[in-house]
Structure formats: structure tokens, C-alpha cells
Amino acid sequence: MTQQEFIARYETQWKEFERVINVLTVARRQRRTSGADLCEFPRSYRQLCQQLALARDRDYAAYIIDRLNNLVLRGHQYLYESRAGIWFNILQGVVYRFPRQVRHDIRLFWLAALLMFGPAVGVSVVILKQPDVVYAVLQPVMVDQFEEMYAPNRQRFGVEADNASDGKFLMFGYYIRNNIGVGFRTFAGGLLVGIGAAALLIFNGVFFGAVATHLMVQGSGSAFWSFVIGHGAFELTAIVLAGMAGLKLGFSLISPGRMTRYRALSEAARDSMQIVYGMVAMLVLAAFVEAFWSSSTSVSFTTKYVVGACLWAVVALYFLLLGRDRGH
Amino acid sequence: MLETAYVIETPEGVRLELSPAGLVVRCLAWGIDLLIRMAVYVVVAMGLSLTGNMGDGLFLLVLFLLEWFYPVIFEVYREGQTPGKRAMAIKVLQDNGIPVGWTTSLIRNLLRTVDFLPVMYGFGIVSMLLSRDFRRLGDLAAGTLVVYVEPTRQSIHLPRVQPHPPPVVLPLPEQRAVLNFAERAPRLSEARAEELANLIQPLTQSEGRSSITRLYQIANWLQGRR
Numbered sequence: 001m002t003q004q005e006f007i008a009r010y011e012t013q014w015k016e017f018e019r020v021i022n023v024l025t026v027a028r029r030q031r032r033t034s035g036a037d038l039c040e041f042p043r044s045y046r047q048l049c050q051q052l053a054l055a056r057d058r059d060y061a062a063y064i065i066d067r068l069n070n071l072v073l074r075g076h077q078y079l080y081e082s083r084a085g086i087w088f089n090i091l092q093g094v095v096y097r098f099p100r101q102v103r104h105d106i107r108l109f110w111l112a113a114l115l116m117f118g119p120a121v122g123v124s125v126v127i128l129k130q131p132d133v134v135y136a137v138l139q140p141v142m143v144d145q146f147e148e149m150y151a152p153n154r155q156r157f158g159v160e161a162d163n164a165s166d167g168k169f170l171m172f173g174y175y176i177r178n179n180i181g182v183g184f185r186t187f188a189g190g191l192l193v194g195i196g197a198a199a200l201l202i203f204n205g206v207f208f209g210a211v212a213t214h215l216m217v218q219g220s221g222s223a224f225w226s227f228v229i230g231h232g233a234f235e236l237t238a239i240v241l242a243g244m245a246g247l248k249l250g251f252s253l254i255s256p257g258r259m260t261r262y263r264a265l266s267e268a269a270r271d272s273m274q275i276v277y278g279m280v281a282m283l284v285l286a287a288f289v290e291a292f293w294s295s296s297t298s299v300s301f302t303t304k305y306v307v308g309a310c311l312w313a314v315v316a317l318y319f320l321l322l323g324r325d326r327g328h
Numbered sequence: 329m330l331e332t333a334y335v336i337e338t339p340e341g342v343r344l345e346l347s348p349a350g351l352v353v354r355c356l357a358w359g360i361d362l363l364i365r366m367a368v369y370v371v372v373a374m375g376l377s378l379t380g381n382m383g384d385g386l387f388l389l390v391l392f393l394l395e396w397f398y399p400v401i402f403e404v405y406r407e408g409q410t411p412g413k414r415a416m417a418i419k420v421l422q423d424n425g426i427p428v429g430w431t432t433s434l435i436r437n438l439l440r441t442v443d444f445l446p447v448m449y450g451f452g453i454v455s456m457l458l459s460r461d462f463r464r465l466g467d468l469a470a471g472t473l474v475v476y477v478e479p480t481r482q483s484i485h486l487p488r489v490q491p492h493p494p495p496v497v498l499p500l501p502e503q504r505a506v507l508n509f510a511e512r513a514p515r516l517s518e519a520r521a522e523e524l525a526n527l528i529q530p531l532t533q534s535e536g537r538s539s540i541t542r543l544y545q546i547a548n549w550l551q552g553r554r
Contacts, residue, residue, distance in 0.1 A: 003552075007552075045340075046340060049338070049340040049341070049342040050342075052342050053341070053342045053343075056343065056500070059497065059498070059499045059500050059503070061503060061550050061551065061552060062500060062503055062504050062507060062550075063551065063552065064552075065500065066478070069344060069345055069478075070478055072338070072342060072344060073344050073346075073425060073478075076338050076344060076425055076426075077425060077426055077427060080339075080424070080425075080426050081426050081427055082429065086430075166380060166381035166382040166385070167381050169381065169382050169385035169386075170381040170382070170384045170385040170388070171385070172385055173384070173385035173386065173387070173388030173389045173392075174385070174388055176388070176389060176392055177388045177389070177391060177392040177395075180392065180396075181392070181395070181396075184396060184438050184441065185441050187438060188438055188439050188440075188441035188442050189441070189442065191439055191442045191465060191469065192442060192445075196442070249469070262468065265468065265469050266469065266470070266471045269435045269469045269470060270431060270435070273431045273434060273435060276434070276438070
């Protein structure tokens with residue numbers, strides 16, 4: 001068969017396939033189904049693939065091969081694109097994938113926790129013995145700011161000074177941007193063979209430990225801890241999770257197991273995204289609690305401690321119990 | 329010869345070809361996106377500066393979304409093309425040719441943080457130059473590729489002459505070479521065009537000006553004109 005005969009024989013098929021694929025892609029975007037066209041699609045796609053392979057093999061003209069290549073590419077994309085509904089995916093993630101993934105990599109979780117709280121405790125011990133060390137870790141301006149934020153006579157603890165509700169919303173926006181940004185950067189830092197993630201965890205741990213210890217030394221301890229304990233269940237855990245996800249990326253490069261580094265990294269990235277999704281959700285919750293609850297002075301310290309403890313219990317139970325089937 | 333085509337073998341056993349987009353095109357697309365983001369930033373800032381604390385909170389949220397999710401939304405809902413990429417006619421695909429989903433797009437965009445180090449996408453640029461398919465670190469981790477959107481090439485503009493078949497069946501790369509020559513020869517100097525045409529004298533069986541004309545005739549024939 002010459003090239004001309006090839007074109008003459010199959011031209012109508014190609015035009016028909018182009019019409020069908022246009023209809024199908026539009027229908028999919030509008031979430032309709034189109035029965036008749038859909039039934040014919042697999043067979044005509046397979047025939048088109050055969051024709052492309054034939055054209056390549058026989059060295060037909062470039063413009064025919066390019067045209068067939070484009071049609072096959074569109075058919076290929078339509079056939080293999082996965083389109084699970086987003087709400088179902090979210091529900092699956094919350095109930096099943098996130099807790100399971102965290103349990104699966106629980107050792108990385110404890111490593112990340114150690115990298116964060118180890119230095120925090122270390123710096124605390126040092127500052128308790130030698131209070132001036134806090135100025136080696138934080139700038140004096142910041143130390144003063146923190147002292148002021150938790151001073152006993154304040155109307156609201158934390159960053160925002162007055163009690164207006166739109167001020168709380170400002171803080172909500174601030175916490176979302178700041179904390180989730182830190183979480184994303186910690187995760188991304190893991191790509192540098194885990195070093196970026198570890199460094200950010202250590203840095204955050206030292207910072208947190210220094211501030212906490214200094215305020216306790218100053219006497220604002222209850223104000224500070226009752227502030228933190230409410231949203232800390234979500235926020236501290238989330239930062240550890242971000243570090244865990246980053247370390248997962250790093251370790252996939254260091255010890256890829258039986259796969260190539262490229263494959264190991266791709267799979268680790270996919271799996272650790274489940275952790276990142278959960279981290280984002282937890283940080284949004286933390287921002288809510290931090291902006292609208294933690295900083296209020298109308299609630300007693302005791303109440304805050306109790307609520308905080310309950311939230312920690314909720315988080316622990318979530319990771320221990322959810323998504324299990326037959327002892328996973 | 330430098331061949332940058334990216335070949336996918338589909339489950340049906342047929343080869344698909346894509347052409348990865350290089351460094352300069354991607355930089356330009358990023359630049360356009362940056363200008364758009366800055367314009368949105370300025371507009372939103374001006375609008376919300378009038379509304380006090382609530383507006384400031386909203387502004388911070390908008391900033392957050394712009395920083396991290398601007399590329400993701402477009403890549404997921406606009407067939408892998410942010411406005412900058414659409415302007416440069418390139419798009420993001422997974423390395424098996426399928427459009428990107430949420431997780432893939434998030435991986436490649438969250439890891440921009442690392443690509444940006446040490447300064448102005450340093451690591452990203454190095455990665456693109458070293459990788460075979462111009463992938464930055466985010467692309468490598470997410471398994472994606474930035475390719476040119478194939479325009480449906482109708483016909484390239486050839487000098488119109490009477491078509492004449494080549495004396496032998498030409499394989500595809502040589503067909504492309506003849507077509508490319510016919511497309512560009514009118515823009516070359518006469519001497520240069522003759523010099524090139526004389527290189528394949530066995531095909532054209534002539535020299536000089538008539539060799540060029542014979543190549544035009546073969547190109548027209550390869551195009552499908554009879």
C-alpha cells in the first residue's frame with residue numbers, strides 16, 4: 001500500500017476519531033457521559049495505534065506521522081487519566097491514608113521529634129543555668145517582644161494587642177501564611193538529602209525552647225504555656241510531621257533500597273504528600289485555635305490547660321486508632 | 329546530532345513523541361507568571377488597604393495562596409498551563425504523557441523552594457541543564473515534564489514547484505531534512521544553498537541551481553502534493 005492509498009483508506013477514520021475525542025474531552029470536563037461515542041472509543045483507539053505504528057514503520061511522510069502522533073496522544077491521555085472525585089479523595093485521606101502513612105513511617109516521626117525537641121530541651125537546660133544565653137539565640141529586640149506578649153497585665157496574649165474580632169482574623173491569616181509556609185519549607189528542605197529538613201527542625205526547636213525557658217524564668221510561664229498548649233497539639237505535631245515528610249524524601253535518596261534513586265524519590269514524594277496534606281489540615285486547625293482561642297484572657301489558665309490536654313489526647317487517639325484494619 | 333525528542337512507549341505498544349521545552353522558554357514563562365502575580369498582588373493590596381484588620385487578614389491569606397498555589401490551580405484545572413506557559417505554548421505533563429493531578433502538581437511546586445536555592449533558581453537551572461529532558465528538581469521528584477504543545481502543523485511553506493518523487497524511498501529523518509531544507513533555503517544566500525544541495529548530489533543527480541530546484545520538487549512530493 002502506498003502512502004496515498006494509506007491516507008485515502010483511513011482519512012475518514014481519523015476525522016471521525018478527532019470528532020469523537022473532542023466530544024469526549026468536553027463531556028468529561030462538564031462531567032457528563034456520552035454513551036455511544038464512549039463504546040466505540042477503545043476499538044477505534046487501538047486501530048489508530050496500529051496505523052501510527054504502521055506509518056512509522058513504513059517511513060511515511062512526517063506530516064502524516066505527526067498528525068497520527070497527536071491523535072494517539074490525545075486518546076492516550078483520555079484513556080489513562082485518572083479522575084477520582086476530589087471529595088472522596090479527601091475523605092479517604094483523612095480517615096485512612098494519612099494516619100496509616102504516619103504509622104508506616106513512625107520511626108521517621110520519632111526521629112523528627114527528636115531533632116526538634118532534643119535541641120529544645122538542650123537549650124532549656126542551658127538557659128536555666130545561664131539565663132543570658134537566650135541573647136545568643138534570639139536578638140534582644142525579639143526577646144523584649146516576647147516578654148511583652150505574655151506580660152501578666154495584657155488584654156490578650158500573643159501577638160495581637162486588642163480584643164477586636166477582626167484583629168483575630170488578621171492573626172488567623174498571619175498564622176496560616178507563616179506556619180504553613182514553615183511546614184512547606186521544612187518538607188521541601190528534605191530534598192537536600194534530608195539536611196534542610198533536619199536543619200529547620202533543629203532551628204525551630206532551639207527557638208521554641210529558648211523562648212519558653214526565658215519566659216518561664218521571667219515568670220510569665222503560665223501565660224505562655226496555657227497559650228501554647230491549646231494549639232500546640234496541632235501545630236507542634238504538624239511541624240514534626242513536616243520534618244518527617246522531608247526526612248522521608250532525604251532518606252529515599254540516601255538509601256533507595258532496590259530501586260533507582262529516581263524511582264525511590266518519586267515513590268517517597270507521592271507517599272509523603274499524604275503526610276503533607278495532613279500537616280496542612282492540622283495547621284489550619286492550629287491557626288483557628290491560636291487566633292480565636294489561645295490568646296484570650298477571659299478564660300482561666302486551668303481551663304486552657306484542660307482543653308489543651310484534651311486536644312493532645314484527640315491527636316494521639318487519631319493517629320493510634322484511625323485507618324486500622326486487622327492490626328495495621 | 330542533537331535529538332531532544334522524548335519517546336513514550338504506550339501500553340498499546342506504540343511510540344509517542346513529545347518535545348521537551350528548554351531552559352529559555354521556561355524562564356520566559358516563569359517571568360510572565362511573575363509579572364501576573366505581582367499585578368494581582370498590587371491590585372489586591374490596594375483594594376484591601378481600605379478595609380482595616382479584616383482586610384489585612386484576607387490579604388495575608390491571598391498572599392499565601394498566591395505564593396504556593398498559583399501554579400498548582402492552573403496546572404490541575406487548565407491542562408497543565410499557567411498563563412505564562414500558555415503564552416509560550418508549553419505545558420506540564422507527567423512523564424507517561426498523562427496530564428498532572430493534585431498530588432503531582434503539589435510535589436513539583438512545593439519543591440520550588442529547593443529549586444530556588446541558592447539564589448534565583450540556581451539549583452533548578454543546574455538541574456535543567458544536566459538533565460536529559462530539561463527537568464528541574466521538582467520535575468524529577470514529581471515525575472513530570474514540560475513539553476511544547478504540538479501545534480497541528482498544517483503545511484509548512486515550501487516554494488511551489490512541480491512535485492517529483494525521490495529516486496529512493498527516504499527514511500523519516502532524511503525526509504525531515506529535505507523538508508527543512510526546502511523551508512529554509514529561500515532565506516539562505518544562493519551560494520550557501522547550492523553548497524548544501526550539492527552535498528546530496530546522488531539524490532538529486534544534478535548540481536548547483538537545478539539541484540536546489542530538484543530538492544524543492546522532492547519536498548513538495550513528500551508533503552503530499554502530487
